[in-house]
Amino acid sequence: MTTVLVVDDSTVDRKLVSGLLARDTSWDVISCENGKEAVALLEPPLPDLIVTDLQMPEMNGLELVEMVKEEWPFIPIILLTAKGSEKIAADALHRGAVTYVPKRRLGIDLVNAIRRILGFVEADKHSMRLNHYLCESSQIFELRNDLEQLEQLARLVQKQLRCLPLGDEAERLRVSLAFEEALRNSCLHGNLEFDDVSELGRKELLQAINTRVSQQPYSRRHLRVSISIDRASARFVIWDDGTGFDHQTLLATAVLDDQEHASTRGLALMRTIFDEVTFNEIGNEVTLTKHAMTADDFADEE
Missing domain, CATH: 3.30.565.10 (Histidine kinase-like ATPase, C-terminal domain)
Structure with a gap:
């Protein structure tokens, strides 16, 4: 089963994202409130993909992207962006996030974005050395x-x-x-x-x-x-x-x-x-x- 880690300090947004992803019964969805808690969860078995907000206390999304790229570069990260977060989102993409989804478009774009990325990852497993x-x-x-x-x-x-x-x-x-x-x-x-x-x-x-x-x-x-x-x-x-x-x-x-x-x-x-x-x-x-x-x-x- 595919494991997706959702990181967002907003209880409402975290439940919304987790609920959207839980509709796919092949995904095991786990969640936490900030980057610091996310890092604590990054132990075997590791998640297959991370969905994270950008602006959070303790450790924000940009800091989480940097740490994951350093320690677990094979885990793709999707950013959740809000109006006004363009600069930090661009920084996070430069530093290793795979793509992003605006929060206002979660219901339209998020599941498809995850499926696209997981499709690439699965196809790559069978790539010839x-x-x-x-x-x-x-x-x-x-x-x-x-x-x-x-x-x-x-x-x-x-x-x-x-x-x-x-x-x-x-x-x-x-x-x-x-x-x-x-x-x-x-x-x-x-x-x-x-x-x-x-x-x-x-x-x-x-x-x-x-x-x-x-x-x-x-x-x-x-x-x-x-x-x-x-x-x-x-x-x-x-x-x-x-x-x-x-x-x-x-x-x-x-x-x-x-x-x-x-x-x-x-x-x-x-x-x-x-x-x-x-x-x-x-x-x-x-x-x-x-x-x-x-x-x-x-x-x-x-």
């Missing part, structure tokens, strides 16, 4: 506007990233999830021109996609993805057939806890995790680059 010895890989894909295809490609990338020194397993997971976020943005907002689908659950989103891809001009549009991975860096280029967007304005204003558009939150996540994020002039091509950690980077973490 041969990927550690990969020296260089270059691939080009042409994909339909199909979320399942995008998820499969992101999981393939996660396995191939084993050859790139990124510091720990959590960083490889973070890069893979941010790459999937970029694919989803290009599909949903580029090719299919949805303005905002953040209020849709997965079932409703899939229905909306099926309707849109049966219409012109969307039915003719595809995603082309170039993936280049070696021991020095990973470089991803994603092209869509859409009309583009004002990427300069959105990149300048994108924040983690945007209350209106999930797409701008996705851009903020990509910008936080990748070392370089660039668009072509019209905005229908994005290039994402992640560099290997250097000896100096490893020294800075010690």
Whole structure:
């Protein structure tokens, strides 16, 4: 059974999150009030995933992220963000949290976010160790506007990233999830021109996609993805057939806890995790680059 640790000093929020997760009978949900109590619970058997608030007494979410990354880097952490916590959330993502969910969207996004992450972790358990010895890989894909295809490609990338020194397993997971976020943005907002689908659950989103891809001009549009991975860096280029967007304005204003558009939150996540994020002039091509950690980077973490 999968164990999820929920950390939140608000009794109401802690019970809300625990109740949402308890609906999945394959998850064993445990909870505590702050980071200090969470650390005390981190003994074998360890939880498979941690969901934590940011602003707490004793030890806040940022401090908890730092300690878990140092001692248990294989445990993914999801942040719960509130309006006004954008800066500390960005710091926590830089320091090792995998992703985040705004508190106002718990009922819509949290369970799906956990399932996505656990799906990556489970798929990775069956990854061949041969990927550690990969020296260089270059691939080009042409994909339909199909979320399942995008998820499969992101999981393939996660396995191939084993050859790139990124510091720990959590960083490889973070890069893979941010790459999937970029694919989803290009599909949903580029090719299919949805303005905002953040209020849709997965079932409703899939229905909306099926309707849109049966219409012109969307039915003719595809995603082309170039993936280049070696021991020095990973470089991803994603092209869509859409009309583009004002990427300069959105990149300048994108924040983690945007209350209106999930797409701008996705851009903020990509910008936080990748070392370089660039668009072509019209905005229908994005290039994402992640560099290997250097000896100096490893020294800075010690």
